[in-house]
Amino acid sequence: MFNAWTQIFKRDLLIAFRRRSEIIHPLIFFVMVISLFPLAIGDDKVLLQKIAPAILWVTALLATMLSLDNLFRSDFEDGSLEQMTLLKTPLSFLVTAKIAAHWFITGLPLILITPLLAVLLYLPSESISMLLLTLLLGTPTLSLIGAVGIALTVGLRQGGVILSLLILPLYIPVLIFATLAMQNVEQGFSAEAQIAMMIAILVLAITLSPFAIAAALRVSLN
């Protein structure tokens, strides 16, 4: 069972490595959009600092959604998905391998590049560590929730718009707790409650979404 999981994980990393542009595009999108804000707002340090958490988080959210688009598409189109449903290992378990690999190649680089962009927005250093923590807890949740929407729309020709209507509302709780945590830290309060909530949402997403994803993929195959 775990062998198949590792195989899928390794396969997806290898494929991503051979098709690098798909990893890099969301990352470039992330960097570009964020660097547009200082250009548009001008050298208003106070304002930038104030809205920096919102900018970083909303952009991270959009970049995640953009990167998810190809999560199941190629497997769906080349028939690998059909083969995956015929395996001994449950589909709900295998999809976690795909999502883990996907987060590894899109979520992780995004987090690594964030400190640089945070400096661009004059975010104080103590907020940066909180930003990284919220992203570390939040982006896997975004991937898991987004994957449900992707799985549902993978069989449609123009799933893009429906997808954003479908999953953006579900991203709201994560966004609220993440930005609230950062506001609290900036004002010198503790963000424990928000972090605990984010962990809870992540645990919930890890335990429930694989089943929803597998069911949605089967619907798409039908």
Place this chain on the structure above:
Amino acid sequence: MEKQYSFTADLEVKNLACLRNEKVLFSGLNVSISPKSVLFLQGENGSGKTSLLRILCGFRLPDEGEVSWGNQVITSLPEYFQNISYVGHKNGIKDELTVEENLNLMRSMATASDIKTEFVLKQIGLFKQADVLSRQLSAGQKRKLALARLMMTENSFWILDEPFTSLDKASVVFFETLIKEHIKRGGMLILTSHHDIDLSGLSVNHFSLSN
């Protein structure tokens, strides 16, 4: 005598119906297949051959009726699905992986046969292309790679949808031999094909789907 398959049973399709785009493709379909035999589905384009195969693979749910494997309904029998080797219209191979990587992947995911990858590569005539990305293969070579899936596992139930599309004559002969060996070992096969296939010496049930 070659090693016989251990997991086999009769497959029975009872009163099956399938709708597509609100039109009845087929209904009241009854057919069965037992180990050591071939079910050859025939019918014109759009008569529901592929849909029937997809129902048997569990990709589609029947709109009416049921499919049973050894008197058990397949939906409650995960072992049934694990025992299927399916080659459909889509090849199920990854373009970004090399030929050898694709083969090893097929093996590692299922109950593997003890056949060597190198041997399979030689058999299907892709030994020289082992390190070539599958994307660079021709349509026929890709099809051969997809069909090589049949050799990598110990599954006793093969479902093939137009398996010989774009294959050259020598490859067709090779896979016909493979099918014969499979049936002799107690395997089962359901296939559709518009090509003439030499299945002489096997017990073949020609079943026609007509609108």
